[in-house]
Amino acid sequence: MQSRFTSALFAALLTLLLGSLLLGVTMVSEGIDLVLELSEPHKIYGLIIGAALVFIIQYFKQEVGAVTTRLRGDGSFEMPAFIRTPKQQRLWGFMAVGALLIFPFVSSRGAVDIATLTLIYVMLGLGLNIVVGLAGLLDLGYVGFYAVGAYSYALLNFYFGLSFWVALPIAGLLAALFGFILGFPVLRLRGDYLAIVTLGFGEIIRILLNNWTDLTGGPNGIARIPKPDLFGLEFNRRASEGGQTFHEFFGIPYSSEYKVIFLYLLAFALVLLTLYVINRLIRMPIGRAWEALREDEIACRALGLNPTVIKLTAFTIGASFAGFAGSFFAARQGFISPESFTFIESAIILAIVVLGGMGSQLGIILAAMAMTILPEMAREFDEYRMLLFGLMMVLMMIWRPQGLLPMKRPHLELKRD
Amino acid sequence: MSESIFYFLQQVTNGLTIGSTYALIAIGYTMVYGIIGMINFAHGEVYMMGTYVAFIALAGLSMLGIDNPLLLIGLALMVSIMVASAYGFTIERVAYRPLRSSKRLIALISAIGMSIFLQNYIRLAQGSRDIAMPSLIQGGFLMGDPNGSHIMISYMQIIIMISTVICMVGLTLFITRSRMGRACRACSQDIGMTNLLGINSNNVIAVTFVIGAALAAVAGMLLGLYYGVVNPYIGFMAGLKAFTAAVLGGIGSIPGAMLGGLILGVTESLTAGYLTAEYKDVVAFSLLVLILLFMPSGILGKPEVEKI
Amino acid sequence: MTNLLEVKDLTMRFGGLLAVNGVSLSVKEKQIVSVIGPNGAGKTTVFNCISGFYIPTGGDVVFQGRPMQGKPGHLIAREGMVRTFQNVRLFKEMTVIENLLVAQHMHAEHNLLKGFFLTPGYRKKEKELMDRAAHWLDRVGLLEFANREAGNLAYGQQRRLEIARCMVTEPKLLMLDEPAAGLNPNETKELDELIMHLRDDHGVSVMLIEHDMGLVMGISDHIVVINQGAPLASGTPAEIQANPDVIKAYLGED
Numbered sequence: 001m002q003s004r005f006t007s008a009l010f011a012a013l014l015t016l017l018l019g020s021l022l023l024g025v026t027m028v029s030e031g032i033d034l035v036l037e038l039s040e041p042h043k044i045y046g047l048i049i050g051a052a053l054v055f056i057i058q059y060f061k062q063e064v065g066a067v068t069t070r071l072r073g074d075g076s077f078e079m080p081a082f083i084r085t086p087k088q089q090r091l092w093g094f095m096a097v098g099a100l101l102i103f104p105f106v107s108s109r110g111a112v113d114i115a116t117l118t119l120i121y122v123m124l125g126l127g128l129n130i131v132v133g134l135a136g137l138l139d140l141g142y143v144g145f146y147a148v149g150a151y152s153y154a155l156l157n158f159y160f161g162l163s164f165w166v167a168l169p170i171a172g173l174l175a176a177l178f179g180f181i182l183g184f185p186v187l188r189l190r191g192d193y194l195a196i197v198t199l200g201f202g203e204i205i206r207i208l209l210n211n212w213t214d215l216t217g218g219p220n221g222i223a224r225i226p227k228p229d230l231f232g233l234e235f236n237r238r239a240s241e242g243g244q245t246f247h248e249f250f251g252i253p254y255s256s257e258y259k260v261i262f263l264y265l266l267a268f269a270l271v272l273l274t275l276y277v278i279n280r281l282i283r284m285p286i287g288r289a290w291e292a293l294r295e296d297e298i299a300c301r302a303l304g305l306n307p308t309v310i311k312l313t314a315f316t317i318g319a320s321f322a323g324f325a326g327s328f329f330a331a332r333q334g335f336i337s338p339e340s341f342t343f344i345e346s347a348i349i350l351a352i353v354v355l356g357g358m359g360s361q362l363g364i365i366l367a368a369m370a371m372t373i374l375p376e377m378a379r380e381f382d383e384y385r386m387l388l389f390g391l392m393m394v395l396m397m398i399w400r401p402q403g404l405l406p407m408k409r410p411h412l413e414l415k416r417d
Numbered sequence: 418m419s420e421s422i423f424y425f426l427q428q429v430t431n432g433l434t435i436g437s438t439y440a441l442i443a444i445g446y447t448m449v450y451g452i453i454g455m456i457n458f459a460h461g462e463v464y465m466m467g468t469y470v471a472f473i474a475l476a477g478l479s480m481l482g483i484d485n486p487l488l489l490i491g492l493a494l495m496v497s498i499m500v501a502s503a504y505g506f507t508i509e510r511v512a513y514r515p516l517r518s519s520k521r522l523i524a525l526i527s528a529i530g531m532s533i534f535l536q537n538y539i540r541l542a543q544g545s546r547d548i549a550m551p552s553l554i555q556g557g558f559l560m561g562d563p564n565g566s567h568i569m570i571s572y573m574q575i576i577i578m579i580s581t582v583i584c585m586v587g588l589t590l591f592i593t594r595s596r597m598g599r600a601c602r603a604c605s606q607d608i609g610m611t612n613l614l615g616i617n618s619n620n621v622i623a624v625t626f627v628i629g630a631a632l633a634a635v636a637g638m639l640l641g642l643y644y645g646v647v648n649p650y651i652g653f654m655a656g657l658k659a660f661t662a663a664v665l666g667g668i669g670s671i672p673g674a675m676l677g678g679l680i681l682g683v684t685e686s687l688t689a690g691y692l693t694a695e696y697k698d699v700v701a702f703s704l705l706v707l708i709l710l711f712m713p714s715g716i717l718g719k720p721e722v723e724k725i
Numbered sequence: 726m727t728n729l730l731e732v733k734d735l736t737m738r739f740g741g742l743l744a745v746n747g748v749s750l751s752v753k754e755k756q757i758v759s760v761i762g763p764n765g766a767g768k769t770t771v772f773n774c775i776s777g778f779y780i781p782t783g784g785d786v787v788f789q790g791r792p793m794q795g796k797p798g799h800l801i802a803r804e805g806m807v808r809t810f811q812n813v814r815l816f817k818e819m820t821v822i823e824n825l826l827v828a829q830h831m832h833a834e835h836n837l838l839k840g841f842f843l844t845p846g847y848r849k850k851e852k853e854l855m856d857r858a859a860h861w862l863d864r865v866g867l868l869e870f871a872n873r874e875a876g877n878l879a880y881g882q883q884r885r886l887e888i889a890r891c892m893v894t895e896p897k898l899l900m901l902d903e904p905a906a907g908l909n910p911n912e913t914k915e916l917d918e919l920i921m922h923l924r925d926d927h928g929v930s931v932m933l934i935e936h937d938m939g940l941v942m943g944i945s946d947h948i949v950v951i952n953q954g955a956p957l958a959s960g961t962p963a964e965i966q967a968n969p970d971v972i973k974a975y976l977g978e979d
Contacts (some may be wrong), residue, residue, distance in 0.1 A: 020501055021473050021496075022466065025544045032551045043542060083427055138522050140529070174654055185710055192456050192525050193709050196660060200702035203657075211695040277841065284840040285833035285851075292816045292827040301815040302893060303777065303828045304802035319651040343653065346814070387537035393530025398515045401523045 004059060012055035019047040046290055094225040100268060104261040105118030109268050112257075112264050114376050116332060119267035120325055125352040126274050126361060127321025132350065133358035134282065135314035136196035137187070140346055141202025144182075145175040145319040147209060148343035149326020154222040154336055155215070164228035164331050168324060175323025176316045178205075183315035188310050209338040222335025227259060228266060235259035263332050270328060273362065274321055281317070290314055344386070351389045355396060357403020420566035428690035429570045429683055434574045434643070436682020437581035441636035442659035443631025443666070443674035444588065445505075451605040452625050455521060458528035459508055460686020461656015462535035463501055463630045468647045469543060471497040472550050486553040489540070489651035490576075490642070497634040504535075505630025506623055532652075540649040546645045554642070577639045584635055585675055590629070592671065597624055605669065633658025654698070658685075661705040676716060726909060727790070729754050729930050730775070730806070730898055735784035737954075744770045745781070746955045755924055757931045759941045763974060768934045769811060771951065772902055776808045777801040778929075789897065803831055805897035809904065813883045817876030821886060824875050825858035828890045849866060861889040865919065881912040888919065892927070899920035899923065901933040905940050913937060913947050917944055921967075942966065950974070971972075 019074065023043050025036045038044070057064055058082070104112045124146060131139045152171035155164040186197045209216045216222065227235055233246040237254050246255045248261075281287045289310045293300050297307050330336050352371055356363030369391070375382035442464050476492035483489055512531045516524045523564045554572050561567030592598040603611045604621045612618050640655075641647050662681045666673025681701060687696045714720045730752040737745040745767045752758045774781040777798035786793040793801050802808075811910055816824050826833075834840065834850040862868040865885040870878060873893050875886060884904060901920075905913045917940055923929050935941045941948065942962045950957040950965060952974045958965060965971055 014503060014507060018500065018507060019773045021470055022501060022539065025473060025477070027473060027476055027548050029549060032477075034472065034548070034550055035480060036473060036476050039542070054949070098675060136522070138525060141726060186706065189709055189713070192521050193664075193713070195522075195525060196456065196657075197706050197709055200657070200705050204699050204702050206695065207699050280841050281837075283836070285830055285835065285838070286840075288819070288823060288827050289830050291819060295816040296814050298778070298810070299816065300827075302797040302802055302808050302810070302814075303890065304799050304807070304831045305827070344533075347529065350529070351533075379485070383541065384537075386533055387541060390530045390532070390534030390537060394512045394527045394534065397519070397523050397527035397530065398512075401519065 004061075006337040008058035011058040012051045015054045016047070019050060022046045033266075073116055087222075091381070097272070101265075104264045109260050112260050114373060116260070116264045116267050118369050118372040119264070119271050119334075120181055120329055121349070121352060121372055122348045122365050123267075123274050123321060123325040123328075124270050125356065125364040125368050126271075127318050127325065128349050129353050129356075129359065129361070129364055130278065130281070130290075130321070131314050131318035131362070132353050134287065134294070135290040135311060136192060137192075137311055137314060138198075139315070139318070140195050140199035140343070140348055140350065141205070142318070142322055143341045143343070143346040144196075144198075144202035144205035145179055145322035146326040146329070146345070147205055148175045148178050148319075149323030150330040150336045150340070151209065151216060151222075151326075152323065153327035153330045154225050157193060157225060158222060164226070164327070168327050170322040171327035172323040175326065179316040179319025180312065183319075184308075184310050184400035187311040197342065199346075202341075202343060206211060206338050206341050209341070219337060219339070221335060222330075223335045225334050225336065227263070227334065228331050230262060235262055239339045267328060267332075270324060274324075278361065286310070287311055348386075348389070351393055354393055356387075360403060363403050423561055423568050424690070429687045430568065430570055431681060431690075432683035432686030434577050434682070435579055435640075435686065436662075436679040438636040438640045438643075438678075439655075439659050439662045439682050440675045440678025441581055441632045441639075442655060443662040443678050444632050444671060445466075445626075445673040446660050446663040447602070447666070447668055447671060448625045448629055449545030450663070452601065452608065452622060453517070455513065455524045456627070457508075457513075457626075457654070458525060458662065459512070459531040459535055459658070460525075460629065460633060461652035461654075462532050462539075462661075463508070463635040463652075464637045464655055465506055465647070465649065465652030466504055466535065466539060467497050467501040467583065467630075468633070468641035469636030469637075471638035471641055472548060472647055475550065476554070489553060491637075492637050495706070497638050498631045501630045501637070502627045505626040508535075509623060509626040515623075518637040532656075536649050536652060541642060543649070545649055547648045549646050550641065552642070552645055558605045565712060573643050577643060580635060580639060584632055588632070588671065591628075597621070601625060622649065656706075658701055658707065661701055661708075663715075664705060665708050665715055667715025669719070670715070670717040673715055673717035727754075728752065728787075729756075730932070731785070731787040732771075732775060733787075735771060735774055735780060735853075736782045737770055737787065738774075738782040744954050745774060745951075746953075747784075748951060749784075749893050750949045750956075750959065752930050752932055755928055756931055756946045757913060757920065757924055757933070757944050758947045758949065759945040760951060761936075761938075761941060762930065762957070766861050766951045767954040768951055769902060770786070770954075772808060772934060773899060776806060776900060793803075797844075800896070806847060806900065807891040807894050807896040807898070808900035809887045809891060809902055811902045811906065813840040813880070815875040815886060815890070817874065819875060820872050821862065821875050821878070822855070822871040824886060824890050825861060825893050826854050826950055828893045829854045829857065831894070857893055861893050864892075865889045877907050881915075884908065884912075884916070885919070888923075890940050892923065896929060897931060898930045898968055901931065901935075903934055903936065905935055905937045913940055916940070920944055 024039055024047060026039045027034055028037050078349075100373040103115065107115075122143070128139065130140045131142070149171040152174045153164065153167040156170060157166045158163075182201050186194060189197060210219055212218070224360075229243075230246060231234070232244065233249050234240065234243050235246050235258055237245070239245045239248065245254070246258055258389050282290075289300070289305055292305070293307055293310050300307055300310075330342075348371060352364055356365070356367035375385050442460065445460045445463070445718045446457060449455065449460075471493045472497040475489055478489055478492055483492070502593055512527045513524060516527055529533055534662065554576065557571030557574065558571055559567055559569050592601060599613065600616045600621045601624065603614070603616065604618055608618050611621070658681060659678070662677035663674045664677070666675065666677025666680060683713070684704065688700045708715060726752040732748065732750050735745055735748045736743070746927055748771055750758065750760070760771060762768050770779065773779040775786050775793075777793065781794055785793065788801070788806055791804070793804070793806075812870055816827060819827070834847045835856060836847075839847040841870075841956050859868065859871070862871055865888060867878075867882060867886055867889065870882065875883065878886060888899075888901070888904070904920075905916055920931055920947065921944060922932060924931055933941075937957050947959070948962055948965045949959045950968075957974055958968045958971050962969070
């Protein structure tokens with residue numbers, strides 16, 4: 001009992017020590033001198049509450065441990081009864097697709113806009129999930145391929161006037177090519193080295209974009225990237241030379257909402273396509289090989305599977321999705337600069353994959369929604385978003401490394417007659 | 418002719434200055450990797466926090482009326498080391514120890530989460546702007562013709578190099594002479610066996626994290642004074658550079674980390690001085706990739722045999 | 726009769742340690758060859774060198790008349806030399822049948838587009854893999870467990886599954902590293918029968934590392950003894966049992 005109290009007290013005091021200087025006082029410049037001021041009250045309260053929490057958690061460690069053991073679960077996740085059979089799942093899937101199709105027509109413009117952003121992150125999460133969740137390769141430079149996709153469309157449009165629809169597949173292919181070229185030499189590295197090297201690649205791509213001013217515009221980025229059109233119909237108020245606008249074609253008054261809805265539907269279509277492709281892939285030999293490789297690379301080699309080729313496939317396919325997402329992102333924003341492609345962006349995508357449950361598509365969709373919608377709902381939350389996600393990543397690895405919604409690759413069943 | 422030699426020497430001096438701080442940070446990566454085989458991704462943030470604590474301590478102490486620069490630096494250094502060590506200890510305890518038996522990637526993701534958490538914690542606590550510190554130590558030695566070609570070694574550069582040497586000598590003595598140091602070396606050979614011999618490997622690992630954090634705090638303080646600014650984002654790049662240095666020297670090897678830091682610092686400085694300053698980070702990363710591909714055990718590391 | 730596998734003067738050095746020193750052996754078609762020796766003698770290292778998991782420091786490995794030394798493991802496996810490991814290395818979270826499907830990866834349809842659009846050719850290929858897997862599961866008596874996760878099988882079943890997983894790749898030479906370790910006498914007897922049956926009915930040659938002398942002496946055509954990385958003796962089971970050097974190595978000097 002005594003030691004329980006002292007260890008809790010020690011932990012609480014350590015928290016105070018850790019926090020007192022960094023949280024308790026704030027540095028302020030006065031002329032050329034740096035002086036200290038007591039922090040705002042909320043930081044001080046935060047510190048005291050934090051220390052108290054640490055004391056309580058440490059004091060009731062055993063009880064907390066029992067709860068977390070239950071949280072950890074046995075790794076399997078059972079869907080609720082009404083969506084267990086494939087038939088039910090398909091039904092719910094169709095209903096969800098239907099609801100999401102109706103959604104933009106009944107919601108505000110702002111909501112649709114956020115939903116579009118969410119869909120971009122869903123696509124990025126699904127793409128990175130191929131690499132991290134299915135093949136078990138930690139890619140910390142995923143944002144690099146996203147940047148390649150975005151700049152591909154922006155530059156192809158700027159220099160050659162290519163339209164979004166022509167540039168989209170090219171952007172995907174270019175990102176895949178980058179994935180292939182970068183992946184080829186490094187994929188035989190061990191897991192954690194691979195993570196750092198991919199991080200380095202992501203940074204190199206960003207630094208190049210930042211400094212190759214002649215080509216990319218440097219830190220100023222590229223502006224006035226045209227929005228996608230619908231079979232040649234533009235969504236602007238006035239048509240460009242030789243073009244025709246959507247509202248003129250249908251003889252309806254102009255509204256900027258058409259554009260927002262169109263972008264949403266386009267993103268939704270891209271996500272559906274991504275889902276289809278991934279769901280086919282995981283049922284194909286290559287999908288099985290990814291999982292086998294994640295479980296035991298040495299056994300794979302002993303059975304004649306070439307680990308480098310299998311990893312490279314995952315890396316390349318994952319990169320191509322980032323490329324698609326990137327070119328859509330460029331088209332939606334109309335403006336891109338290297339600032340959109342920092343490591344933090346990679347970390348956010350990784351957090352989506354990790355929190356959603358590595359390998360789980362539904363989990364990733366939910367995590368992407370949490371990541372983009374929560375900050376919009378509560379502005380204060382935006383400030384604390386990355387803090388909380390960092391913390392969540394640590395806690396998830398400790399308690400539920402399989403993620404909130406771990407889901408297995410669909411097993412192939414041997415049918416008996 | 419002589420001008421170009423002076424220019425070269427100046428670049429080398431600057432490189433050695435930065436390189437010795439890389440070396441100090443790299444020790445933390447290499448020791449942790451040597452013992453538990455994980456990349457402590459949050460180590461760069463410990464360095465960043467070390468700088469913050471040092472600045473806070475300097476500001477606080479000068480408000481108390483202490484104005485002898487050396488005394489200020491010494492006291493602030495102690496505070497910074499103490500707090501950073503406590504952070505190192507806590508990070509290991511909270512984010513890594515529960516994952517000791519998990520897969521490497523799980524621990525690495527936890528470390529990345531920790532790094533994001535700490536960076537944002539400091540951003541929220543101290544703001545995301547640059548905080549500038551008036552320089553405490555000015556001037557330096559000038560060699561050559563003051564009006565013509567010369568080389569300038571600032572007192573701050575000298576302090577950085579001397580401090581680094583003191584730390585390295587101290588660390589080497591600790592590792593080779595002390596009981597705990599021997600336990601550290603034993604753990605890096607075979608942690609399971611060390612446990613059987615009655616050494617508490619948990620304590621050894623904790624000590625490793627504390628030493629790494631303390632050295633990172635020294636680097637944070639020195640580099641903070643050298644550059645005169647800090648912001649919550651400096652840990653990321655410094656961490657990557659130091660990791661590169663550790664890999665370059667051979668991860669797991671302490672002399673390797675020292676050597677790797679110096680080589681990287683000089684390489685960067687020469688790149689910036691002769692080729693292009695914008696791409697000096699690209700050079701560091703490319704170096705990292707090339708070493709991992711062609712010389713994965715670095716300059717002084719031991720090759721790893723895959724256990725089947 | 727030509728040798729299926731010919732190993733000459735195999736040497737493996739780790740830094741200062743000479744783990745394998747001049748080991749030679751050969752395996753003929755439909756032969757069962759055992760490698761035995763005290764613990765730490767370097768048997769597994771010999772296996773790792775032959776199967777391409779280590780690059781041997783010296784010596785020749787010739788398989789079906791073609792040099793193999795220095796080739797990566799997965800290419801050697803594709804040549805028809807497939808191995809197991811001392812500890813079970815199944816894909817534990819995949820089902821039993823999936824373990825066998827992964828093993829047939831090199832026979833599978835790799836064209837991604839055919840897979841996306843589920844062409845008839847793709848379906849046919851997948852069915853072939855499935856049938857071959859079912860066939861081998863039946864052979865090792867695991868058919869009823871086909872849809873279970875491999876990690877949930879009993880230990881003896883996991884061992885058998887590993888052998889089935891090698892056999893679906895249609896190897897010429899099966900290399901088993903301590904297949905009987907951890908099995909009870911009954912299971913060992915079943916394993917004995919399985920190995921003989923593989924040799925007699927499927928024409929594979931078998932090379933095994935084993936400590937169970939009953940098993941080794943009962944099924945081997947030829948035995949190679951290694952001690953401290955160096956070859957000590959080789960011959961038929963009867964010759965080995967009578968060899969004084971071998972007895973000394975196993976029982977100690979005095």
